[in-house]
Amino acid sequence: MADHTNSVENSEKHEFYKKKHREQMKHQVVTFVMMIAFTLIAFGLVIAEVSAMFTIPIILVLAAVQVLFQLYYFMHMNEEGHQWPAVMIYSGIFAAVLTILALTTITWW
Amino acid sequence: MSTTANQKAGIGSVLWDYLTTVDHKKIAILYLIGGMFFFLVGGLQAMLIRIQLIVPENEFLSAQFYNEVLTMHGTTMIFLAAMPLLFALMNAVLPLQIGARDVAFPFVNALGFWLFFFGGIFLNISWFTGGAPDAGWTAYAPLSVFSEGHGVDYYSIGLQIAGFGTLMAGINFLVTVINMRAPGMTYMRMPLFTWTSFIASVLILFAFPALTVGLFLLTFDRLFGANFFNPDMGGNAIIWEHLFWIFGHPEVYILILPAFGVFSEVIPAFAKKRLFGYSSMVFATILIAFLGFMVWAHHMFTVGLGPIANSIFAVATMAIAVPTGIKIFNWLFTLWGGQIRMTSPMVFALGFIPTFTIGGMTGVMLASAAADFQYHDSYFVVAHFHYVIVGGVVLGIFAGLIYWWPKMFGTLLNEKLNHWFFWLFFIGFHLTFFLQHFLGLMGMPRRYWTYLEGQNLDLFNLISTIGAFFMAVGTLVFLYNVVKTQMKGEKVSGDPWDARTLEWSIPSPPPFYNFKQEPLVRGLDPLWIEKMQGNGKIQPAEPLGDIHMPNRSLTPFMISLGLFIAGFGIMYQGGMWVLAGIGFATTLGSMLYRSLKDDIGYHVHKEELEEEGDGSNG
Numbered sequence: 001m002a003d004h005t006n007s008v009e010n011s012e013k014h015e016f017y018k019k020k021h022r023e024q025m026k027h028q029v030v031t032f033v034m035m036i037a038f039t040l041i042a043f044g045l046v047i048a049e050v051s052a053m054f055t056i057p058i059i060l061v062l063a064a065v066q067v068l069f070q071l072y073y074f075m076h077m078n079e080e081g082h083q084w085p086a087v088m089i090y091s092g093i094f095a096a097v098l099t100i101l102a103l104t105t106i107t108w109w
Numbered sequence: 110m111s112t113t114a115n116q117k118a119g120i121g122s123v124l125w126d127y128l129t130t131v132d133h134k135k136i137a138i139l140y141l142i143g144g145m146f147f148f149l150v151g152g153l154q155a156m157l158i159r160i161q162l163i164v165p166e167n168e169f170l171s172a173q174f175y176n177e178v179l180t181m182h183g184t185t186m187i188f189l190a191a192m193p194l195l196f197a198l199m200n201a202v203l204p205l206q207i208g209a210r211d212v213a214f215p216f217v218n219a220l221g222f223w224l225f226f227f228g229g230i231f232l233n234i235s236w237f238t239g240g241a242p243d244a245g246w247t248a249y250a251p252l253s254v255f256s257e258g259h260g261v262d263y264y265s266i267g268l269q270i271a272g273f274g275t276l277m278a279g280i281n282f283l284v285t286v287i288n289m290r291a292p293g294m295t296y297m298r299m300p301l302f303t304w305t306s307f308i309a310s311v312l313i314l315f316a317f318p319a320l321t322v323g324l325f326l327l328t329f330d331r332l333f334g335a336n337f338f339n340p341d342m343g344g345n346a347i348i349w350e351h352l353f354w355i356f357g358h359p360e361v362y363i364l365i366l367p368a369f370g371v372f373s374e375v376i377p378a379f380a381k382k383r384l385f386g387y388s389s390m391v392f393a394t395i396l397i398a399f400l401g402f403m404v405w406a407h408h409m410f411t412v413g414l415g416p417i418a419n420s421i422f423a424v425a426t427m428a429i430a431v432p433t434g435i436k437i438f439n440w441l442f443t444l445w446g447g448q449i450r451m452t453s454p455m456v457f458a459l460g461f462i463p464t465f466t467i468g469g470m471t472g473v474m475l476a477s478a479a480a481d482f483q484y485h486d487s488y489f490v491v492a493h494f495h496y497v498i499v500g501g502v503v504l505g506i507f508a509g510l511i512y513w514w515p516k517m518f519g520t521l522l523n524e525k526l527n528h529w530f531f532w533l534f535f536i537g538f539h540l541t542f543f544l545q546h547f548l549g550l551m552g553m554p555r556r557y558w559t560y561l562e563g564q565n566l567d568l569f570n571l572i573s574t575i576g577a578f579f580m581a582v583g584t585l586v587f588l589y590n591v592v593k594t595q596m597k598g599e600k601v602s603g604d605p606w607d608a609r610t611l612e613w614s615i616p617s618p619p620p621f622y623n624f625k626q627e628p629l630v631r632g633l634d635p636l637w638i639e640k641m642q643g644n645g646k647i648q649p650a651e652p653l654g655d656i657h658m659p660n661r662s663l664t665p666f667m668i669s670l671g672l673f674i675a676g677f678g679i680m681y682q683g684g685m686w687v688l689a690g691i692g693f694a695t696t697l698g699s700m701l702y703r704s705l706k707d708d709i710g711y712h713v714h715k716e717e718l719e720e721e722g723d724g725s726n727g
Binding site for chain 2: 084094095106
């Protein structure tokens with residue numbers, strides 16, 4: 001009896017993880033394709049010699065989104081148990097951005 | 110591994126034991142010895158400064174030697190005394206407070222200590238090789254770049270080595286708190302000392318890289334012909350000030366937060382009440398850390414950043430008074446209606462509250478950018494930061510040392526002598542520094558080696574020096590107390606203060622594996638809960654089993670020694686380059702050895718543990 005319920009539970013678990021992995025795989029493929037597209041767009045803008053005022057911000061935004069894709073989908077930050085790495089990464093980004101912002105505005109500008 | 114084997118250890122084996130230890134409790138003792146040594150060195154320098162200023166136009170020290178003593182007093186006290194003494198407390202009790210058997214990375218913990226130790230020794234060797242650093246503890250460029258001799262090179266390389274150690278210690282405590290908490294020890298059940306040490310470690314993680322970068326730039330400017338701080342070559346001297354204070358301001362919170370934590374442990378224990386407003390204390394700690402990163406430019410109001418930048422940083426600085434005020438009131442409300450016991454740690458805590466409040470108040474005065482143009486670089490600033498650092502950090506360190514002394518050594522310091530120490534130190538402190546507020550307002554600039562007669566500065570300087578002697582005598586009383594107590598060696602129980610937190614539930618000093626069985630934590634102040642609702646003993650969360658322990662290792666010592674030797678090669682260059690080769694070979698070789706050799710530790714077996722009692726504080 002006990003064995004029976006266990007095996008039922010196990011197969012349910014198995015199904016659950018199978019589904020989860022399939023979903024994960026889908027996400028990874030989608031983000032991978034999008035990252036390739038982003039790279040092509042960035043290169044395309046430069047090759048097409050679009051105005052630098054337009055190209056530079058676009059490339060920076062694309063880069064930021066790519067970093068987030070990388071962290072969340074490929075390095076699994078979207079899963080449970082990654083709150084501390086997230087807090088630390090964002091605090092680090094906060095400290096670094098603050099430093100650079102202050103130096104650019106009050107020293108280098 | 111039986112305890113009797115250690116009974117008659119010779120001096121050689123004790124030395125070997127400490128050179129190779131990875132046990133957090135022994136590393137705490139190493140930090141304590143190292144920090145205390147440098148505290149006395151820094152104190153001696155303080156006495157030289159005060160003797161020089163006892164009368165106008167004194168010739169006790171030469172101007173150059175005064176600059177060196179002044180620079181080294183600040184550098185030593187911050188980097189080599191206050192930080193290691195706080196690390197001593199963190200190492201001694203933080204793992205015990207969360208019910209861990211060691212820190213997350215025992216090897217890295219030892220490495221952190223030895224890097225600090227060799228960095229400190231490196232810095233102080235400068236006294237014997239033609240002059241110590243003389244550009245102030247802040248080493249502002251361009252003065253630090255053009256300072257003659259090798260003094261400032263000792264500063265930049267020595268602090269670089271010590272800084273690596275601090276960074277490693279900080280990361281270690283972060284991982285320890287996140288991963289090593291006992292069952293039931295949720296974040297909001299952690300003792301405040303653990304919380305503040307945790308937040309201080311976050312600050313270390315984000316602030317020390319700025320110092321590392323700054324020191325590298327300074328080293329390259331001085332030794333390798335770089336021009337980072339040279340405006341003629343496209344550099345910028347102000348960059349150093351920014352980098353230094355981006356590190357330097359969080360640094361003062363790195364120092365004060367653990368001290369706040371100590372008081373948050375001492376006050377509830379001796380008021381026999383749980384801490385008032387626990388969650389607001391945690392919140393205030395995080396808020397102080399957050400704000401601590403956006404106030405550094407208040408050290409630079411007179412640099413010429415412009416009115417907008419000055420205003421932003423002034424407002425941000427004043428905002429820090431809010432979370433700090435929350436803490437002060439929470440301590441007062443904890444005292445309110447408590448059954449107060451006037452033990453010596455409690456007296457330190459009670460002395461701290463008004464002293465620190467005065468320091469905080471002058472801090473708000475200094476934060477007002479317009480007024481700061483008057484106070485800047487005067488003795489008012491000196492008085493302010495000694496009120497917060499001595500009145501906050503140093504009183505906190507001594508309160509913590511006296512409070513946790515039984516946990517570290519199994520003995521209790523003599524209470525009567527502790528009270529003598531407190532009153533001598535406390536009265537001496539206020540004599541020394543209270544009048545310096547007025548010396549500053551009367552126009553006495555800081556860092557000058559002498560002053561002229563007939564400017565009404567004579568009397569206050571004399572009184573200030575007399576106060577410094579009171580502090581020195583107080584410290585000697587403490588040292589005498591330590592020697593006397595350890596010579597007598599009278600053991601006390603595991604819980605001599607009738608305290609509340611987990612570290613008091615095990616014997617003093619704890620066995621090397623700390624907890625025989627992982628403790629089950631049922632709430633905030635777990636030991637107190639068991640005293641009130643249970644049988645006074647912490648319930649185990651696991652059956653008795655084998656304990657996995659790390660092996661001892663000399664490698665941390667060798668890695669640090671290598672960097673120490675390499676430092677001389679980089680500094681003196683020429684034929685001395687060979688030292689850099691030897692040093693880096695030692696460091697990298699030791700790291701390679703560590704990486705290639707599988708060291709999986711050992712197990713203490715269940716049978717051995719069963720012979721040693723139940724592991725409780727009895």
